[in-house]
Amino acid sequence: MGRSEAGHAPAATGRDARLRHFAEDLLVARLPVTVYAAVPGADGRWLYISDQVEELLGFTAQQFLDDRELWFQRLHPEDRQRVVQAEDRSLVAGFRNAAEYRMVRADGRVVWVLDDTVLEHVEGEGLVQHGLLSDITRRKRTEMLLAAHTDLLGEVVNGEPLPEILSHLAQTLETTSGAALCHLEIDASEERHAFVSRADVADGSPVRGWKGEELRVPVRDGRREVGRLVLRYPPGRTRGPADDELAASGARLASTVLERAAQQDRVATSLALLEATLESTVDGILVVAASGRIAGANRKFAEMWHIDPELLASGDDGTVMSSVLRQLVYPDAFVERVQELYSDPTASTFDELHFRDGRVFERYSQPQRLNGESVGRVWSFRDVTANRRLEREVREQTTVLERLSRQHESILNSAGDGIYGLDQEGRVTFINDAGTRLLGLPREAVLGRPVDEVIRAEDVTDDIAGEVTAEPAGEPAGQSAGESTGERMGTATRLVTGRHVRADGRVFDSERIVAPIVQDGGVVGSVVILRDISERRAVDTMKDEFISVVSHELRTPLTSIRGALGLLAGGAAGELPPRAHRMVEVASDSSDRLIRLINDILDVERMAAGKLRLRHEQVDVMQLVATAVDETSPLAHDAGVRIEVGAVYGSVWADRDRVVQTLTNLLGNAVKFSTEGSVVRLTVVAGEWQVRFDIVDEGPGIPVDQLEEIFNRFQQVDASDTRSKGGTGLGLAICRGIVEQHGGDIWATSAGPGTGATFSFTLPTGPGGISRRGGSHRTTIASAGSVSTVLGQHRPGTAP
Numbered sequence: 001m002g003r004s005e006a007g008h009a010p011a012a013t014g015r016d017a018r019l020r021h022f023a024e025d026l027l028v029a030r031l032p033v034t035v036y037a038a039v040p041g042a043d044g045r046w047l048y049i050s051d052q053v054e055e056l057l058g059f060t061a062q063q064f065l066d067d068r069e070l071w072f073q074r075l076h077p078e079d080r081q082r083v084v085q086a087e088d089r090s091l092v093a094g095f096r097n098a099a100e101y102r103m104v105r106a107d108g109r110v111v112w113v114l115d116d117t118v119l120e121h122v123e124g125e126g127l128v129q130h131g132l133l134s135d136i137t138r139r140k141r142t143e144m145l146l147a148a149h150t151d152l153l154g155e156v157v158n159g160e161p162l163p164e165i166l167s168h169l170a171q172t173l174e175t176t177s178g179a180a181l182c183h184l185e186i187d188a189s190e191e192r193h194a195f196v197s198r199a200d201v202a203d204g205s206p207v208r209g210w211k212g213e214e215l216r217v218p219v220r221d222g223r224r225e226v227g228r229l230v231l232r233y234p235p236g237r238t239r240g241p242a243d244d245e246l247a248a249s250g251a252r253l254a255s256t257v258l259e260r261a262a263q264q265d266r267v268a269t270s271l272a273l274l275e276a277t278l279e280s281t282v283d284g285i286l287v288v289a290a291s292g293r294i295a296g297a298n299r300k301f302a303e304m305w306h307i308d309p310e311l312l313a314s315g316d317d318g319t320v321m322s323s324v325l326r327q328l329v330y331p332d333a334f335v336e337r338v339q340e341l342y343s344d345p346t347a348s349t350f351d352e353l354h355f356r357d358g359r360v361f362e363r364y365s366q367p368q369r370l371n372g373e374s375v376g377r378v379w380s381f382r383d384v385t386a387n388r389r390l391e392r393e394v395r396e397q398t399t400v401l402e403r404l405s406r407q408h409e410s411i412l413n414s415a416g417d418g419i420y421g422l423d424q425e426g427r428v429t430f431i432n433d434a435g436t437r438l439l440g441l442p443r444e445a446v447l448g449r450p451v452d453e454v455i456r457a458e459d460v461t462d463d464i465a466g467e468v469t470a471e472p473a474g475e476p477a478g479q480s481a482g483e484s485t486g487e488r489m490g491t492a493t494r495l496v497t498g499r500h501v502r503a504d505g506r507v508f509d510s511e512r513i514v515a516p517i518v519q520d521g522g523v524v525g526s527v528v529i530l531r532d533i534s535e536r537r538a539v540d541t542m543k544d545e546f547i548s549v550v551s552h553e554l555r556t557p558l559t560s561i562r563g564a565l566g567l568l569a570g571g572a573a574g575e576l577p578p579r580a581h582r583m584v585e586v587a588s589d590s591s592d593r594l595i596r597l598i599n600d601i602l603d604v605e606r607m608a609a610g611k612l613r614l615r616h617e618q619v620d621v622m623q624l625v626a627t628a629v630d631e632t633s634p635l636a637h638d639a640g641v642r643i644e645v646g647a648v649y650g651s652v653w654a655d656r657d658r659v660v661q662t663l664t665n666l667l668g669n670a671v672k673f674s675t676e677g678s679v680v681r682l683t684v685v686a687g688e689w690q691v692r693f694d695i696v697d698e699g700p701g702i703p704v705d706q707l708e709e710i711f712n713r714f715q716q717v718d719a720s721d722t723r724s725k726g727g728t729g730l731g732l733a734i735c736r737g738i739v740e741q742h743g744g745d746i747w748a749t750s751a752g753p754g755t756g757a758t759f760s761f762t763l764p765t766g767p768g769g770i771s772r773r774g775g776s777h778r779t780t781i782a783s784a785g786s787v788s789t790v791l792g793q794h795r796p797g798t799a800p
């Protein structure tokens with residue numbers, strides 16, 4: 001259109017006029033567009049303009065015809081230059097152009113106009129421009145909104161900050177609507193964000209107390225209203241017919257933006273989570289697309305395969321693959337397997353990879369699916385080198401242990417004693433060859449059975465099960481006062497002599513050792529060692545008889561030799577030369593010792609045969625102790641050992657000489673084994689039924705396993721004692737014989753070598769004796785701490 005001046009309609013008459021009227025009033029008036037004709041150019045003018053222009057721009061056709069500047073004035077300032085330039089370029093007949101531009105209506109609103117125009121040469125008029133003007137505001141808005149939609153979502157995807165995106169939206173809406181202000185408010189849960197079209201009103205000041213018209217539309221998130229979009233018109237300006245629609249579209253667009261932003265957020269969060277998960281796993285993970293290209297991998301993968309992470313990221317698959325293959329022991333198998341899998345994209349696999357450097361990986365692969373389609377494959381690798389090594393070690397150790405256990409078994413089987421392993425309940429879990437022979441039962445008949453059913457003691461009170469399973473309850477009380485000293489039955493190793501019955505009914509003399517198996521402080525079972533000592537017993541008896549006979553035969557000649565030597569030394573055969581005199585003295589001393597020995601042997605033998613006659617009387621303990629200490633004093637004096645006697649009281653029913661003999665013997669031993677300057681203590685504890693004597697020294701002590709042995713004949717801890725200390729190894733056997741014949745008990749305690757020894761014995765206070773316990777001859781050897789030996793009543797045939 002032009003800056004021209006034209007009449008609404010030039011004057012006409014007659015038929016022409018009627019036709020013109022027809023055209024204008026009946027045809028043109030019915031068109032939905034404005035029709036015009038004008039002379040273009042610098043001195044252009046309107047020739048004709050139809051009345052629809054009033055609806056389009058708010059000015060009448062006449063106003064345009066009257067004011068040739070009006071059109072140019074209402075042309076939107078931003079479009080003026082473009083429109084004028086285009087018109088100036090096209091002043092050629094036949095030129096057709098469709099221009100789109102904005103006009104500012106009389107009421108201030110902006111409308112988009114499509115100006116579809118043609119230039120023609122008209123006789124008498126020259127170049128005439130005629131065309132159609134139509135309102136394309138709606139279409140234009142739609143286009144702009146569509147463009148904005150694409151732009152804004154692009155911004156969301158690019159991660160632009162949400163406030164900026166929403167301000168951009170507000171700005172677009174404002175431009176599109178032509179309203180003064182577009183204001184977008186979003187209520188965040190805590191704060192309220194206002195996104196407005198212009199920075200200068202960001203503080204909201206022109207908004208508060210707005211005088212003009214407002215158009216408000218809620219912005220929703222689903223059903224929830226999360227904000228509103230407000231179009232504000234300056235005073236005097238009113239909303240256009242399509243503004244509601246625009247506001248609604250704008251609000252919808254805002255909702256979409258918010259929703260997408262939230263989605264984007266969620267995606268970003270889950271991606272971050274996924275990445276963190278992938279990076280924190282111990283597995284190396286590789287994702288390969290269906291094309292075979294690497295789609296992604298975590299750091300662990302790069303680490304495990306010694307691949308530069310940058311090389312991985314670059315997606316140079318060939319280099320990655322060759323680096324992988326170089327490390328493997330069987331690269332061909334690897335390639336084959338991978339190819340196999342690509343021909344079956346749905347298969348998942350599990351296998352093992354062996355590296356040249358000794359590492360072993362477990363490889364697991366699974367197809368990656370998207371909407372049911374396989375789009376690639378996820379591989380995960382786990383370094384199981386340590387596990388494999390551990391498994392191998394366990395296997396090797398098991399083999400070693402099995403071999404060892406077989407070895408142990410064969411050692412145990414070659415042992416002469418019966419060896420039985422028991423569980424906590426006392427059932428037999430192991431038996432060696434000698435064990436089966438001893439019981440006369442096959443292995444199968446023994447394994448799994450309670451120990452008492454297979455190892456049968458002749459004496460029913462002899463309770464093996466009690467020994468192996470728990471603390472033996474109720475050891476008969478009232479025995480010797482020393483009995484309870486330091487006894488720890490539960491974890492103690494016990495030695496019991498008795499008689500056992502074979503499966504065929506034959507009975508044999510036995511020695512039984514029961515040792516608990518302690519693990520982590522608890523008893524998990526026990527071992528029983530059973531020994532047939534019948535033969536040893538028989539040999540002992542033979543030996544005893546032999547010694548007895550020899551002793552008797554020796555005593556008479558020895559006594560006469562001793563007498564003769566005495567006479568010789570006394571000068572009965574004349575004065576002897578000094579050398580001869582010394583030799584006779586030595587011979588006399590030796591025959592003295594020999595006679596003492598023989599007397600001891602005969603004493604022992606008498607006791608064994610029960611032929612030792614005791615002259616019982618009520619004796620004051622004080623007298624007994626005084627006599628014994630007197631007799632030992634010279635010995636103690638020579639050894640530099642002090643004898644200390646505690647409070648002494650009470651009386652016993654005993655043979656005075658024999659008790660003095662016992663006390664002297666024990667005191668003598670204590671002095672003999674003490675070092676110079678040490679002390680030997682004798683204490684007496686008098687009770688109602690019995691008196692206990694304790695002789696305590698600070699000497700070398702007695703090994704635990706010898707505590708009982710030393711009471712046997714000719715038993716010495718150290719065989720060299722005879723030479724170094726003098727002595728026969730019979731003293732304690734005699735003491736035991738004497739004490740037991742009195743109805744008392746005798747025992748030794750020592751915490752082991754170097755800790756001193758204590759010898760104790762009891763005697764009855766009156767003719768009634770001490771109540772005695774029955775049962776076998778027991779020794780308890782505590783595994784640690786103090787130790788006590790309790791000698792019960794000896795059985796006939798086992799006594800010395």
Ligand code: ADP
Nearest residue numbers: 669670673710716717721727728729730731732
């Ligand atoms: P001996 O005549 O050899 O002393 P005993 O029967 O009196 O014979 O003693 C036997 C063994 O007991 C001794 O040889 C010695 O090994 C040990 N014994 C006896 N009393 C003590 C003690 N007080 N301290 C250490 N060992 C002792």
